[in-house]
Amino acid sequence: MKARPPTALPQPDYEAPDYEERVGRVGYDFGLSRRSFVKVLGAGLLVAASVPALAQESGRRGRGGFFGSGARTVAARIHLGADGTITVLSGKVEAGQGARAELSQAAAEELRIPVSRVQMLLADTGEVPDDGMTAGSMTTPRSVPAVRRGAAAARNLLIQFACRQWQVKPHTVTVRDGQAVDAARKRSLTYADLVKSNEAATLLAQAIPRDVELTPVKEWKVLGTPVLRPNAHDIVTGAHCYPSDITRPGMLYGKILRPPAYGARLVSINLAPAKGMSGVVVARDDQFVGVAAATSFRAEKALVAIAGTARWETTPQPSSRELFDYLKQNTGGGAPQNPFAGQLAEARILRRTYHVPYIQHAPLEPRAAVAEWSDDRLTVWTGSQNPFGCRRELAQAFHLPEDRVRVIIPDFGAGFGGKHTAECAVEAARLARAAGRPVSLRWTRAEEFTWAYFRPAAAIQAEAALDAHGRIATWFFININSGPNAMDTPYAVGKKHCRFLPSKPPLRQGSYRALAATANNFAREVFLDELAALAGADPLDFRLAQLDNPRLRAVLEKAAAEFRWRERIKEKGAAIGLACGTEKGSCVAACAEVEISRAPKKIRVRRVCQAFECGAILNPANLLSQVQGAITMGLGAALREEIRFANGKILNPSFAEYLVPRFDDVPEMDVHLLDRPDLPPAGAGETPIIALAPAIANAVFRATGAPVRALPVRLAEA
Amino acid sequence: MKKPEPEVFGAHSRRTFLKSLGTVAVTAAASRAQSVAAELEKVNGEQTVGPGPVPVTLNVNGKPLKLQLEPRVTLLDALRNYSSLTGAKEGCDRAACGACTVLLDNLPIYACQKLAIEAQGHEITTVEGLAKNGRLTKVQEAFVAKDATMCGYCTPGFVMSLTALLQKNPQPSADEVRHACAGNLCRCGTQPRVLEAALQAAGVAAARTTHTEVMDYA
Structure with a gap:
C-alpha cells in the first residue's frame, strides 16, 4: 500500500459511488388536483411487474440522494452554545449501528473536547445538514471525515478568534480540553467565548475548507477508543422514545x-x-x-x-416454488453464453447454479x-x-x-x-x-413481513475451468436479479467475465445489509470449495494460491490460524468450512464448525472464528458489536430464513413461521479485529456478514460430502 | 356525536379470536372435558363487561394506574397506548419476540398476550420501574457496561427476563441465562453481550463466549 501523508483526507481506496439504490418505492400520490390517482405501484400494489x-x-434519486449535500459552513455542522454546550449536527441516523458514538468521537477528537461533552443531533431535516442516506457502510468513510472537517474548522476559528483577541500569532495558540490556550501568558478562551463575541456570526458562517488539517491517526485520543453508546442509559431504562x-x-x-x-x-x-x-x-x-x-x-x-x-x-402471481425459473425467464434476453467455453479443451470444467431466496430484514421495530x-x-x-x-x-x-x-x-x-x-x-x-x-x-409484524421490501432472491450461474496446475483459468459468473455487489472475483483467475442481469422481481425488493454481496459471496465461495475438491486441494491452500490481495490474505490466514484449520482439517469427519470476501473497502474471513444431526435433521453452528479488517479502527467496541451482530444475522440467512409465497400471498409473515436466530442458536464466537492505522477507515456494518453463509455451507459440504447449492442450507436426502 | 353502534366483527384475526375467548379457550384446550365444562359454567356465571370501556385499575411499578379500557385491550396496549409507559415494546404482538416482556408478580410474561383486565390485582413491573431514584439495577448497569445494546428495541424485554431470572436464581449458569432469554429475539445480534451482561450482573465469571483481538499491523 502506498503511504499517505498523515494529514491527508482519508480517501476510500475503493470505488465509493458504486452504490446503486434499487429499492422499490410505493409512490403514493395524494395531490389535490389528482385526488384519486395513485402512481404506478399504488397503495400496497407493490408488484413490480410493469x-x-x-x-x-x-437509479439514484436526484439531488442530495445517496451521499447528500453535506454541511457547507461550520454553523451548519456544529452549534456552539453560549452556555458551553456543543451540539454536532448530522443527517445520519442511529439504528443500532453506532453512528451516534462514532460521529461524537469524530467531533470530540477535532474540537479537542471530551466525547461526553458532545451532544449529537441526528436526522432532523429541519436542523441538520443532508449527509445522505445511512446506508452502504458510508458513515465511516464519508460522514466521519465530514464531521471531523467541520469540527477541525471550528477549532481553527477558535484559534483565529484567540489570536485576534490576544494579538498573537496562531502557532502560539493551542486548543486543549475545549479551550484555546496561550501557554506563555496563561490566558484561555472557550468555544462559548467565541459564540458570545461580535465576530461569532461572521466566523461561523465561514465555509468549511476542504483541505482543513485533520488530526493524524497516531495522535488520536478519542477516535480509536471504545466509546460506548451515548444513550445506553435511556435504552436500559425504557426512557428512549422510539x-x-x-x-x-x-x-x-x-x-x-x-x-x-x-x-x-x-x-x-x-x-x-x-x-x-x-x-x-x-x-x-x-x-x-x-x-x-x-x-x-x-x-x-x-x-x-x-x-x-x-x-x-x-391477478395471478408467481410463487416461490417456481421463483428461480421465473427469474431466469424474465431477464429480458436470457443469460449470456460463457465467452470462454471451449477455449481450454483439456481443462477440468465445473458448471453450477446457486439459489438464494427472498429474505427479510425483520428489524425488531416494525x-x-x-x-x-x-x-x-x-x-x-x-x-x-x-x-x-x-x-x-x-x-x-x-x-x-x-x-x-x-x-x-x-x-x-x-x-x-x-x-x-x-x-x-x-x-x-x-x-x-x-x-x-x-x-x-x-405497522404490525405481518404488515412488515408482507409490505416492506425484501432482500432480492438470486439465481447465480458459475462456471470455471481449472488448468493443469489446478488453478482457475477461466471464470464466468452471472447474477440474476439480486445485484452486482462483490460480484467480481477477488481471486487471480486467468480470464473472467462477471455480469449482473436484472430480472422482473415478483416481490417488492430492495437493499439489505451488504446488498447482493451476501448472495454473490455465497455462490463464489461455495463454488470455490467445489473447485478445490475437483483440484484435490485443501480449500485454504486452494484460495491462498490464487489470492493476491494482501488484506484479504491477511484475514484469511488469521481466521484459519486462530481456528487451527490446518490441524483440524486432518481430523476424520471434521465438520468445518471457511470462506472469505471483500466488499466496501473491508475484508472478512470466517471459519465455521457445524454439528449435524440426522434425526431430526438439524444443522447447528457450534463455533465461528471470524477475522475482519476495515482499515484504522474508529471504535473497537462498536466494531465488535457490528461483527458479532453480522455473524448472528448471517446465521439466520444461512440456516433458516426464507420468504415463502404463493400467488401474491406471503405464506410465513410471522416470527413463528419465519425463523430468525434465537438465543441458543448463537454460536461460540472468536472475533479478531485487525487494526490498520495506516489505512483509511472503512465501514463495518455490512461486510462482516458475507463470509458466514458460505463458511457454514462449506462445513456442511465437508461433513456430508454433498455440496450445498442453495440458501438456506438444507441437508440433502440421505 | 352519534350513539355508539353495535360492534360487528366481520372477520377475526388470530389475535381478536384469542382475545375474545381469552385464557379460557387456551386453558380449555389443554384440559380434560370435565374441566372444560367447569370453566364454561364459571364463565356463564360471570357478569359480562364491555364491549365499551370499563374502569380498570392496574398496579404498575408500585403505583395504581386507573384506566378506562375496552375489556379486550391487552396489557401491552394498556401500558403503551392508554398510559405513557412505552418501555415495553411491541415487536410482534404474537408472543414470539419478547420485546413486550414485563413482570407479573415477578414472573416474566408477554404483555401482548395478557388482557389488561386479567392483570388487575397483580403486581406489574415494567422496565421503567426497575431503577430506583435514578440508580440502575445490576442488570441495567451490566447492559450498559457490556455494551449489550445495539438498536435497543429488544433490550427492555431482555432486561426484564434477566431481572426475573436473577430474582429466582441469583447465580445462574450460562445455559440458564440462555434458557431465560429463549423467548426474547434480538435482530442486531447482541446475544453474546447480553450473556456477558447477565453473568456480570450475577457476579458469575463469564464463560468463554467471545474472543476479540485488535491486531496492530503497522
Whole structure:
C-alpha cells in the first residue's frame, strides 16, 4: 500500500459511488388536483411487474440522494452554545449501528473536547445538514471525515478568534480540553467565548475548507477508543422514545387496509360501517384506505368493520416454488453464453447454479410514524435510514415544497437496509390530513413481513475451468436479479467475465445489509470449495494460491490460524468450512464448525472464528458489536430464513413461521479485529456478514460430502 | 356525536379470536372435558363487561394506574397506548419476540398476550420501574457496561427476563441465562453481550463466549 501523508483526507481506496439504490418505492400520490390517482405501484400494489415500475426502482434519486449535500459552513455542522454546550449536527441516523458514538468521537477528537461533552443531533431535516442516506457502510468513510472537517474548522476559528483577541500569532495558540490556550501568558478562551463575541456570526458562517488539517491517526485520543453508546442509559431504562413510542397531543392511532395479495386492486368498499363509528376518521384515496381513532383498539375495530366489505380484483402471481425459473425467464434476453467455453479443451470444467431466496430484514421495530400537520406544514417522526429521502417522498406525495416538510428520525429499532423508504410516513400523513390531528401509524409484524421490501432472491450461474496446475483459468459468473455487489472475483483467475442481469422481481425488493454481496459471496465461495475438491486441494491452500490481495490474505490466514484449520482439517469427519470476501473497502474471513444431526435433521453452528479488517479502527467496541451482530444475522440467512409465497400471498409473515436466530442458536464466537492505522477507515456494518453463509455451507459440504447449492442450507436426502 | 353502534366483527384475526375467548379457550384446550365444562359454567356465571370501556385499575411499578379500557385491550396496549409507559415494546404482538416482556408478580410474561383486565390485582413491573431514584439495577448497569445494546428495541424485554431470572436464581449458569432469554429475539445480534451482561450482573465469571483481538499491523 502506498503511504499517505498523515494529514491527508482519508480517501476510500475503493470505488465509493458504486452504490446503486434499487429499492422499490410505493409512490403514493395524494395531490389535490389528482385526488384519486395513485402512481404506478399504488397503495400496497407493490408488484413490480410493469415496465414503469422497473424504471422507478432503479437509479439514484436526484439531488442530495445517496451521499447528500453535506454541511457547507461550520454553523451548519456544529452549534456552539453560549452556555458551553456543543451540539454536532448530522443527517445520519442511529439504528443500532453506532453512528451516534462514532460521529461524537469524530467531533470530540477535532474540537479537542471530551466525547461526553458532545451532544449529537441526528436526522432532523429541519436542523441538520443532508449527509445522505445511512446506508452502504458510508458513515465511516464519508460522514466521519465530514464531521471531523467541520469540527477541525471550528477549532481553527477558535484559534483565529484567540489570536485576534490576544494579538498573537496562531502557532502560539493551542486548543486543549475545549479551550484555546496561550501557554506563555496563561490566558484561555472557550468555544462559548467565541459564540458570545461580535465576530461569532461572521466566523461561523465561514465555509468549511476542504483541505482543513485533520488530526493524524497516531495522535488520536478519542477516535480509536471504545466509546460506548451515548444513550445506553435511556435504552436500559425504557426512557428512549422510539418512533413507535412517540405521542403528540390529540394524537389518533391509524390502521391501513391492506390488499389480500400482491397485485390485488380494490374495486369497491363500503366505508359506512367505520364512518358510523363515533370518533373514527376514514380516509380513502383510490387504492388507499385507512382509518384513525383515539385508541388503537378502536382503529383496529373500525378497520375490521370495513375490511369485510372490500371487493378485490386479483391477478395471478408467481410463487416461490417456481421463483428461480421465473427469474431466469424474465431477464429480458436470457443469460449470456460463457465467452470462454471451449477455449481450454483439456481443462477440468465445473458448471453450477446457486439459489438464494427472498429474505427479510425483520428489524425488531416494525415501521412506525407519527405525522402532524400545521398550516400546510407537515412534521413526521419515523424510523428510516433516509431522512431527506423521506422528506422528498412526502413532498412528492402531497405536492408540497420540501421546505414545508420536516422529518425527524429518533434513534429507531434497526433497519439493516430495510428502511430506506417512507411509505409508513406517507400513510400516517395522509390519515393525519384527513383527521386534522396527529396520527400514529405502527405497522404490525405481518404488515412488515408482507409490505416492506425484501432482500432480492438470486439465481447465480458459475462456471470455471481449472488448468493443469489446478488453478482457475477461466471464470464466468452471472447474477440474476439480486445485484452486482462483490460480484467480481477477488481471486487471480486467468480470464473472467462477471455480469449482473436484472430480472422482473415478483416481490417488492430492495437493499439489505451488504446488498447482493451476501448472495454473490455465497455462490463464489461455495463454488470455490467445489473447485478445490475437483483440484484435490485443501480449500485454504486452494484460495491462498490464487489470492493476491494482501488484506484479504491477511484475514484469511488469521481466521484459519486462530481456528487451527490446518490441524483440524486432518481430523476424520471434521465438520468445518471457511470462506472469505471483500466488499466496501473491508475484508472478512470466517471459519465455521457445524454439528449435524440426522434425526431430526438439524444443522447447528457450534463455533465461528471470524477475522475482519476495515482499515484504522474508529471504535473497537462498536466494531465488535457490528461483527458479532453480522455473524448472528448471517446465521439466520444461512440456516433458516426464507420468504415463502404463493400467488401474491406471503405464506410465513410471522416470527413463528419465519425463523430468525434465537438465543441458543448463537454460536461460540472468536472475533479478531485487525487494526490498520495506516489505512483509511472503512465501514463495518455490512461486510462482516458475507463470509458466514458460505463458511457454514462449506462445513456442511465437508461433513456430508454433498455440496450445498442453495440458501438456506438444507441437508440433502440421505 | 352519534350513539355508539353495535360492534360487528366481520372477520377475526388470530389475535381478536384469542382475545375474545381469552385464557379460557387456551386453558380449555389443554384440559380434560370435565374441566372444560367447569370453566364454561364459571364463565356463564360471570357478569359480562364491555364491549365499551370499563374502569380498570392496574398496579404498575408500585403505583395504581386507573384506566378506562375496552375489556379486550391487552396489557401491552394498556401500558403503551392508554398510559405513557412505552418501555415495553411491541415487536410482534404474537408472543414470539419478547420485546413486550414485563413482570407479573415477578414472573416474566408477554404483555401482548395478557388482557389488561386479567392483570388487575397483580403486581406489574415494567422496565421503567426497575431503577430506583435514578440508580440502575445490576442488570441495567451490566447492559450498559457490556455494551449489550445495539438498536435497543429488544433490550427492555431482555432486561426484564434477566431481572426475573436473577430474582429466582441469583447465580445462574450460562445455559440458564440462555434458557431465560429463549423467548426474547434480538435482530442486531447482541446475544453474546447480553450473556456477558447477565453473568456480570450475577457476579458469575463469564464463560468463554467471545474472543476479540485488535491486531496492530503497522
